[in-house]
Amino acid sequence: MPANENTENSVWNNPEYRQDLAFAKLTEEMLERLRSYGREEAFPANVPLFTHGERQVDMYVVLDGQVDISLPATNGESKVIAHHQRLDFSGELNLLTSQGSLVEARTVRASRLLRIPRNELQRLMRAEGDIANLITSATIWRRIGIIAEATSGIILMGRANDAETTQLQRFLIRNSYPHRIVEEPAEETAQLDDLSDHEPTPTLPAVVLSDGRILRRPTITQLADELGITELPDPEMIYDVAVVGAGPSGLAAAVYAASEGLCTIVIEGTAPGGQAGTSSKIENYLGFPTGISGQRLASRAQLQALKFGVRFAISRDTVTAEQIDGIHKLTLAGGIPVCSRSVVVASGAQYRKLSVENYGQYENRGIYYAATAMESLLCRDHEVIVVGGGNSAGQAAVFLSGIAKHVHHIVRGKSLANTMSQYLISRIESSSHITLYTNSEIVKLEGESSLDCVTWINxxxxxxxxxxxxxxxxxxxxxxxxxxxxxxxxxxxxxxxLTGGEDGFDGTPYATSVPGMYAVGDVRSNSVKRVASAVGEGSVVISDVHRYLADHRNKFAAEPNSALAALRSVSAAATQQS
Structure with missing residues (x-):
C-alpha cells in the first residue's frame, strides 16, 4: 500500500493514478507458483534489501512482516512511499532492467520474504503470463507515481531556452527519469544555495543529484552513467541478435526475436523511440482509435521487449562494425564491444537542417526537431513555425495549434497532397489557428542569445x-x-x-551486402517512411534471422574457437584503447 495515501495533494490520491494497479497484491495461488522461482529468507528489522542506485536488484515478496520503500530526496531526507505487507512485492520499472534502482527497500520489523533472483525473475516473466502482466503493470504505475512526486529524483538547473539544458531535459523525459527543473539559481535547497554562494555565475546547466553532489554541464553520457541509466553489454556474451537502434523497427525486431527464444540486445544512443518518439500524437496507427504519442508507443514496446528478456545498452552509440570469423563485432562509443551472430540495423534517420545562415546557433535555442509536451511549454500563447510537408510536420502543426497563439506552416511544395495523410490535411485546412504557406522557405533567422525573429519568402x-x-x-x-x-x-x-536482390547477401528483402546483417525501417533504401511500415519490417526480418542462424548453426557449433578468437580480438582491442 502507498505510505502517503493520506497526504493532501499526493499523486497517490489522484483519481487518475491507478493505485489499485500500482500496489496490486499477489494471490495465494500465485505465491505458491512463485516459490519455485525463489527461496524463503528471514530478515531482522531495519535491514536494507537494496539501495538507491543498486543495479540488477532481486524481487522480494512479503510472506510475513513489513518492508518499507523509500525515495532519496534532494533535500537530504528519504521519503517512505510504500509499506509492503503480506503478498506485496518490491520493485518499480527498473526491476525489469539492469539500470540503477530509483528506490530503497528496508525491513521495518522481523520479516520472512520470498527472494526471487534476477535470472529467475526473467524466467518467471516468460513462463507465468498472468503474474508477469501484474508485475509489469505495477512497475509502470509505480514509476508514474515516482515521477510525479515533487521531491523525488534530481534537480536540473538551467536557463530557459538554453540548448544544453533542453538536451538534458529531453534525455531525462524520454528515459522516464524523475526530475525537477529550476530555471535560475535559487534558495530552493541547501544544494542550490551552495552552488549559488560559491559561484557568482554558476556553470549552467547543473544537475543536483539525490546524494547532494553537483554535476556542472554534464554530457548525456556522463549524466546517464551517474544516474544508472547506462546499461552496458556483457563483454563475454555472444548474442544471437544485436539490434542497433530502438525506434519502432528496432523495438519490433527485439520483441519478436526475444519472444521466439533468441538472445537479444538493443543498442541505443539516447532513448527508445527514435524519430517517432518525438511525435506528439500518431492517429493512424492500427489499434489506437484516439491516437497515441510516439513516446508512449515506444515505452510500451520497450516494456514488451523487457518482459521477454531483451537487454538494452542505453546511452552509447555504435561507431564501427566488422565481421570476424562469422561473428559480428560492434564497437560502441568508448571502445565498448558487442559480439553477435547476427545484426539488425534499425538506426533510423534524422530530420535535415535548413540551409540558412546562423542556423546552428539557434538549435535548441528556438529551432527544434520535436513537438512534444516539453517543447510546447516554450511556445504557449506565442506564434510558432512548423516546416515540412510530411506526416510528422502535420502532426506537429495540429498539436501546437491547440497550445500556441498561431501556427505558421511552411512547405516548399505546391501542396500537401503527395506527402501527407489526408486526415492531417483536413485538420490543417479546417483550423483557424494554422496558416499554410506553400511554395515557401525560411531565408533569415535573427536573435542574440536565442531566436526571436524569422523571415520567409514565397x-x-x-x-x-x-x-x-x-x-x-x-x-x-x-x-x-x-x-x-x-x-x-x-x-x-x-x-x-541497400538491401535484397543484387545488393543483399541473399535474396531476402532486408539482407545487406554483409552476411548476417539486415536493415529495416527508415535507414533502409526505398523503405516506406511510416511507423506501421517500420514495425512491420522489424517483425518480419526475424524470420530471415532465424533462417540465417539455422543455416549457420552447424558452423557456429563446429568452430567454437572462431567465436572465442573473435571475443579475444575484441577484448584485446578494448584493452589497447583504454
Missing amino acids: RGTGESTRKPIGSVFVMIGAEPNSGWLFGTVRLDKKGFI
Whole structure:
C-alpha cells in the first residue's frame, strides 16, 4: 500500500493514478507458483534489501512482516512511499532492467520474504503470463507515481531556452527519469544555495543529484552513467541478435526475436523511440482509435521487449562494425564491444537542417526537431513555425495549434497532397489557428542569445514575411543514421542501406551486402517512411534471422574457437584503447 495515501495533494490520491494497479497484491495461488522461482529468507528489522542506485536488484515478496520503500530526496531526507505487507512485492520499472534502482527497500520489523533472483525473475516473466502482466503493470504505475512526486529524483538547473539544458531535459523525459527543473539559481535547497554562494555565475546547466553532489554541464553520457541509466553489454556474451537502434523497427525486431527464444540486445544512443518518439500524437496507427504519442508507443514496446528478456545498452552509440570469423563485432562509443551472430540495423534517420545562415546557433535555442509536451511549454500563447510537408510536420502543426497563439506552416511544395495523410490535411485546412504557406522557405533567422525573429519568402511571388517568432519546428526530409557503416555495407547515393536482390547477401528483402546483417525501417533504401511500415519490417526480418542462424548453426557449433578468437580480438582491442 502507498505510505502517503493520506497526504493532501499526493499523486497517490489522484483519481487518475491507478493505485489499485500500482500496489496490486499477489494471490495465494500465485505465491505458491512463485516459490519455485525463489527461496524463503528471514530478515531482522531495519535491514536494507537494496539501495538507491543498486543495479540488477532481486524481487522480494512479503510472506510475513513489513518492508518499507523509500525515495532519496534532494533535500537530504528519504521519503517512505510504500509499506509492503503480506503478498506485496518490491520493485518499480527498473526491476525489469539492469539500470540503477530509483528506490530503497528496508525491513521495518522481523520479516520472512520470498527472494526471487534476477535470472529467475526473467524466467518467471516468460513462463507465468498472468503474474508477469501484474508485475509489469505495477512497475509502470509505480514509476508514474515516482515521477510525479515533487521531491523525488534530481534537480536540473538551467536557463530557459538554453540548448544544453533542453538536451538534458529531453534525455531525462524520454528515459522516464524523475526530475525537477529550476530555471535560475535559487534558495530552493541547501544544494542550490551552495552552488549559488560559491559561484557568482554558476556553470549552467547543473544537475543536483539525490546524494547532494553537483554535476556542472554534464554530457548525456556522463549524466546517464551517474544516474544508472547506462546499461552496458556483457563483454563475454555472444548474442544471437544485436539490434542497433530502438525506434519502432528496432523495438519490433527485439520483441519478436526475444519472444521466439533468441538472445537479444538493443543498442541505443539516447532513448527508445527514435524519430517517432518525438511525435506528439500518431492517429493512424492500427489499434489506437484516439491516437497515441510516439513516446508512449515506444515505452510500451520497450516494456514488451523487457518482459521477454531483451537487454538494452542505453546511452552509447555504435561507431564501427566488422565481421570476424562469422561473428559480428560492434564497437560502441568508448571502445565498448558487442559480439553477435547476427545484426539488425534499425538506426533510423534524422530530420535535415535548413540551409540558412546562423542556423546552428539557434538549435535548441528556438529551432527544434520535436513537438512534444516539453517543447510546447516554450511556445504557449506565442506564434510558432512548423516546416515540412510530411506526416510528422502535420502532426506537429495540429498539436501546437491547440497550445500556441498561431501556427505558421511552411512547405516548399505546391501542396500537401503527395506527402501527407489526408486526415492531417483536413485538420490543417479546417483550423483557424494554422496558416499554410506553400511554395515557401525560411531565408533569415535573427536573435542574440536565442531566436526571436524569422523571415520567409514565397518563391513564386517573391513576397516576403517577417515575424517576431521564437520557435521553429523543423521536420523536413530524412538523413540516414548510417555513418558508422561507411565502408562496411553497400549504401545508395544518399547513404541509405541497400538491401535484397543484387545488393543483399541473399535474396531476402532486408539482407545487406554483409552476411548476417539486415536493415529495416527508415535507414533502409526505398523503405516506406511510416511507423506501421517500420514495425512491420522489424517483425518480419526475424524470420530471415532465424533462417540465417539455422543455416549457420552447424558452423557456429563446429568452430567454437572462431567465436572465442573473435571475443579475444575484441577484448584485446578494448584493452589497447583504454
